[in-house]
Amino acid sequence: MKKTILYSLMMLCTAGALHAQSAPRKVTFTGAARGYFMGDKLDQQTAVEDTTTVPRLHSGHVMTDLGTHIRPNNQMEIIGMVRVRNDYGGFWGSGVSFDVRQLSVRGVVGGVVRYQLGDINYRMSKLTLWNEDQEFYNGFSTALRQQMDVINYDHFYNFDNAWRQQGGAAEWGLVFKRFVQELQFQAVTTRNRTSDFSGTSDRLFSGASAQLVQSKYLSLGLNYVNLYDVSGTSRNKALFHNPVWTTTMAVQYDKNNLKAKADVEWGKSKTEIRKSTEAPVINGNALEAKLEVSHTKMGWSVYAIARKISEGFLSPGAQTKRINYNGQPEAYQRLGNEQYLRDYSVMDIMRESAFYTMQLQPYLMAFAPKYDNITPYGTATPNRQGMIIGAQWTNQKETVHANAEQTMLQELRGEGTRDARQFSRTSVQVRWHNDKKLTNTRDWAIEASMRLDQTTREGTEFYRGVDLSTQTAGLGFEYEILNKLDVLAGWQWIEYQGFDFVAVRDEYAQIFNFTEYAVNGRESITAAGLRYRFSEKSFLTAQLNWFDMNNGVAANRDYDVRQVMLLYSITF
Amino acid sequence: MKMKLKRIAFYTLALALAGCQVDDDFDGPDLNDLYGAFSVVEGLDISDRAVDFGTGETTYFTARFSKNVDWKLEITGLTSGAKKEISGFSTFLNADNALWNGTVSRLPMFRAEDCAVQLTVENEPDTLRDTLEVLGGRINEGFLLSDFEDGFPTNWVPFIQSGANMSFNVQTNNNAAQGSKYYDMGGLVNWDWLIGMFDIPATAYGNPTFDLNANPEVVYFNTLVYKQPAYSNGIILFQFREDDNMDGTFNPANEDMFAVEVHPDQDGWQLISLKYADLATLVNGQPSADIGNGIREPHKLKQISMLYLANPTSGYAQSYLDYMIFTENAPLRP
Secondary structure, rough: OOOOOEEEEHOOOOOOOOOOOOOOOEEEEEEEEEEEEEEEEEEOOOOOOOOOOOEEEEEEEEEEEEEEEEEEEEEEEEEEEEEEEEEEEOHHOOOEEEEEEOOOOOEEEOOOOEEEEEEEEEEOOOOOOOOOOOOOOOOOOOOHHHHHOOOOOOOOOOOOOOOOEEEEEEEEEEOOOOOOOOEEEEEEEEEEOOOOOHHHHHEEEEEEEEEEEEOOEEEEEEEEEEEOOOOOOOOOOEEEEEEEEEEEEEEEEEEEEEEEEEEEEEEEEEEEEEEOOOOOEEEEEEEEEEEEEEEEEOOHHHHHHEEEEEEOOHHHHHHHHHHHHOOOOOOOOOOOOEEEEOOHHHHHHHOHHHHHHHOOOOOOOOOOOOOOOOOOOOHOOOOOOEEEEEEEEEEOOOOEEEEEEEEEEEEOEEEOOOOOOOEEEEEEEEEEEEEEHHHHOEEEEEEEEEEEEEEEEEOOOOOEEEEEEEEEEEEEEEEEEEOOOOEEEEEEEEEEEEEEEEEEEOOOOEEEEEEEEEEEEEEEEEEEEEEEEEEEHHHHHEEEEEEEEEOOOOOOOOEEEEEEEEEEEOOO | HHHHHHHHHHHHHHHHHHOOOOOEEEEEOHHHHHHHHOOOOEEEEEEEEEEHHHHHHOOOEEEEEEEEEEEEEEEEEOOOOOOEEEEEEEEOOOOOOOEEEOOOOOOOOOOOEEEEEEEEEEOOOEEEEEEEEEEEEEOOOOOOOOOOOOOOOOEEEEEOOOOOOEEEEEEEEOOOOOEEEEEEEEEOOOOOEEEEEEEEEHHHOOOOOOOOOOOOOOEEEEEEEEEEEOOOOOOEEEEEEEOOOOOOOHHHHHHEEEEEEEOOOOOOOEEEEEEHOOOEEOOEEOOOOOOOOOOOOOHEEEEEEEEOOOOOOOOOOEEEEEEEEEEOOOOOOO
């Protein structure tokens, strides 16, 4: 190695306007605006008419995010974004709110270290810091995703699965001439929780990673994250600590049109509350290895994933769910003359902003077995081992995408019995669309998806066996009837039935009891509407949605909601 | 290339399948315990039905159930009324979880007597019963000041006010916390807090100071106190005088006198255990600055005093005292 050249990773990371142009403007503006209206009509199928619940609900708002990017010099950028929102019906300013949506500073120190302070989006690996998509997001068609996209935008859930945090991050790198191409370093610290100066300590999330890129064939990585309480920030002596270490390896080999790639991540975690005599120390380990072979010319690829996540592997950055299933829906929270609490449904997942969280949670959150009993915490779901095999195909014009996947997992350690649950998932997704630029015809797209989940475990003469299944199917359709005016339609069907024991955990994630979980229900959403695309970044859509809930376990709990939705969205 | 890929795929699959093993242990409570049917597989049995705790003997109980249950074993002295409870969560009782060394859960202590044994299971109607005989009560290790079984110690120095209905004497009956005798203190003194007292000089045991460990962290003063249900006004004050300079006398002007006030708050017998290191200097019942070197030195303890007090306006007061003993490393386990 004759020379080593040190320079900023800024050159490697192309994101950001800072280095997008050689002479950037001093001040630029970005933002988004939205007008959103929902009109709901509830209809309950009950033996006795519900005269208590108000059947019609109207809600909506207009909001704008105004962002300013100020570049005092070539090495610094200040970003401030203010949200002004007015709920429909909030006259004379009574429904108006002003919020600072983003405030951050970023730049480069000495042309070497790239930094960012304030609001930052950050992700690392799937076992350390990864914001998994909420249930059904990937299976929904375009028509049904629109309301979810509103929620994702409001909660900073980006397509790269980053978590929005507040703190500071820095990255820098070394480039070598021989043996090793690059060595990249990243470090981040964010404030996860603030002290109340009494019993709640400041909680920080810190992470660091080093990536060694030997060549295009081999790269190695080391990741460390820790969610921890800071001593001395409250009167509480007990301090939560959850360090997670992982190592990664990516090996790639290609010859002619065949390409083989192996990705491995292996790690350990330790969860403890220091100076607590009651909290246990929980150790865990995790391994995921993926081998993928693809044919670049023919467009197909097949892959196999081996996964082993121990029951004690706790990684808040990777396991925190977007949805808090302990929450209650705001719309139609109580139904019936007896005003029972309505259980959550896929309609709430689609549009209930209050269901969603942005704070990393130290222990496992509640989940919905009827929607996902197999990977409720994503890749890092603890107590899972087994194989996933899949295949993907994209045609040469890239107008058809199809993928199929089979998941075969089981528990490492039984819950309440030495017998492990067996998990099986079969999923298929197809999207076929016409590219107007290639064919000089109208845009159109057809989407179809299907997923079959099954959880089983043998029972005994004393307790029931586990047999819980979930089936989902979805269809989507888009057609440009006039220039830039599309007809949209979507349909999603979810059916679940069976029985499982759901673990009841204490405050330290230890199982101390089980509740019997029996479901037999069906939910469906049908949507149809029009969308006018003003540009690639703005559209206006009007939709009619029908949500139908059938509850086969409890009587008089069936209902449907008809919704009129109007959404105008623009980003700039 | 194809061969290589096949090999990689084969080894990956083989490795994955080999790694899919399930733990022998499991998380959470046993579902069989939560949902299984209960039955007694083996009935209650006792390893030694005539046990002499005075010679260091122990006995244990056995039983077996069809599933893990919350069980409770209750042994009751048929003469003393002493009670011992042993409980657990398991499918069986054996020497590991149901061993009895003669201790009590509720005073008085067991003595030579017959005992009834009862085994119950939570949420199950079955009750298993048996009996055993205690040939001799448990003997506790420690420096015994007195158990009053030989009467009031002759070298102790009593002082009793001349009030009304004064009763400062050793009683003999089944009310004793240990053995058959205890010290009864009672009376009405309407001009003074002090009703009666006694001093326990170290010389009563043949030494200028008590023969105790020098480390105050391991020395415990224990006694059994009885509160009459009808009287709640009695206060027992223990004073511990140290000969700090070891000149053979206690000088109240420059040597430590630690004290503790006991307000019996529950009817019947109760155990009072005090770590020597926790003793404080009291003035009129309130913590105060130490008078001597301020160091808790059990081996320099020259005299113990017991003062029985009551508010002179509160009327008649009565309490019992039994089994005064110093133990080492742990409080008394009667």
